[in-house]
Amino acid sequence: MQETHPHVGHAAPFDGQALGLARSAIREGRMGMTDTMKVGWAGIGKMGAPMSRRVLEHGHSLTVYEPLPENRAFIVGLGANVAHSLADLAASSDVIVLTIPNDAILRQLTLVPDALGDVMQAGQILVEMSTVSPEISAEIAAVLEPKGVAYIRAPVSGSTVTAASGGLSVMVSGQEDAYRRITPLLESVSAKQFYVGQGEEARYLKLVVNAMVGATAALLGEALTLGLKGNLSVETMLSVICESAVASPLIAYKRDLLVKRNFDPAFSVSQMMKDFDLILDTAKSDHVPMYLASMIRQQYEAAFAEGLAEKDFFVLFEQYERLAGIAPEMRPDTEPKIGTRKTG
Structure with a gap:
């Protein structure tokens, strides 16, 4: 055009x-x-x-x-x-x-x-x-x-x-x-x-970084959802994660967003979809298999289909909660009735 x-x-x-x-x-x-x-x-x-x-x-x-x-x-x-x-x-x-x-x-x-x-x-x-x-x-x-x-x-x-x-x-x-x-x-x-x-080294390096950034949101969302099933609050989990071997500036930066579930975008789902398209197109051209990146791209597609295109890309966390059957009132950090929830 x-x-x-x-x-x-x-x-x-x-x-x-x-x-x-x-x-x-x-x-x-x-x-x-x-x-x-x-x-x-x-x-x-x-x-x-x-x-x-x-x-x-x-x-x-x-x-x-x-x-x-x-x-x-x-x-x-x-x-x-x-x-x-x-x-x-x-x-x-x-x-x-x-x-x-x-x-x-x-x-x-x-x-x-x-x-x-x-x-x-x-x-x-x-x-x-x-x-x-x-x-x-x-x-x-x-x-x-x-x-x-x-x-x-x-x-x-x-x-x-x-x-x-x-x-x-x-x-x-x-x-x-x-x-x-x-x-x-x-x-x-x-x-x-x-x-x-x-x-073009800087172009490739930027795609490398963004692949890691987009994957972090996906994996962290899954991991936090698992922790919620075990009666852990998001704040507790992130406090420990940020002092652990897997701590990162990105997770620290997104900590308040995740705890408060305020997904106003610093970088949106639609923007991350565009970047993963670049990553996967480049990988295809260079014959690099990227199994995980392909799956993560589909996770952002699902978020887009749910109407979350202009939310921050860490909104994948709430998508995982819904898939796991965790309603807002069941979250340990929003309601104290956690002792009655099943954990296994």
Whole structure:
């Protein structure tokens, strides 16, 4: 599907307090670095909005390409310029950053006529920070690199919360000299940077990480459900898990969500389905059997079918509870009548 103006992001909520703090930081010169760049940014959505805000706060000039006014209003209010075409974006930027939802939109922004593949010039750098397939990433490299445009793959690990605080981790591959040149930019949006190679290594590493993340939600949901059958509360189980050999930052981060069963999405079921499709498509292309990943993808499909597409992906826990016949009133952490439940 081709669009004249591809929708490059999901609308981010307006945050008046953050707007005030950012303006204050810019006025007072609290930028945190001296190496500034002319940055173009396409995709002011859930991740792109907080990440691009940090670029401004660190003193870089910023021009954004985001056809939806409601998406770009926040960052324009901080002082970003607006590009009304990809040609305008390229003309005003040394470095262009993309944060977009999927391969289809990435293709619209880079590979169709008059997209970035046509309008970027030698010496410029394209930094693609989304979770996309190694296949389309390699297509982009094949178009840009012969023109002398450096192409950096830089997918991130983290949530909208860590994006706002600058706590993301970024996995980087591409020309190493270009990576060194944009290190100040990457440091403005992330706490850790991992350079892993010259080609599509960062794309594969991101899929590796997301396979583990999605599998964690599935396995933890099953395990907690088993514990509920044994009269253990979710809070007790997570307290022990977080001090055990299987503790992880992800489980610690999701602890309150699971205890309170508040599945407002930091990362949704539908987003995880998209990532598992990328994982399994890549595995198929490379002839890698992924039995568990295939089963887990079906678990997210079942959650989608139950109407949970826009819930946090850890909502699989409640799906397992229902499958195990655990009604809300039977949960040890919500009702004290646990001594009467059968455990075997």
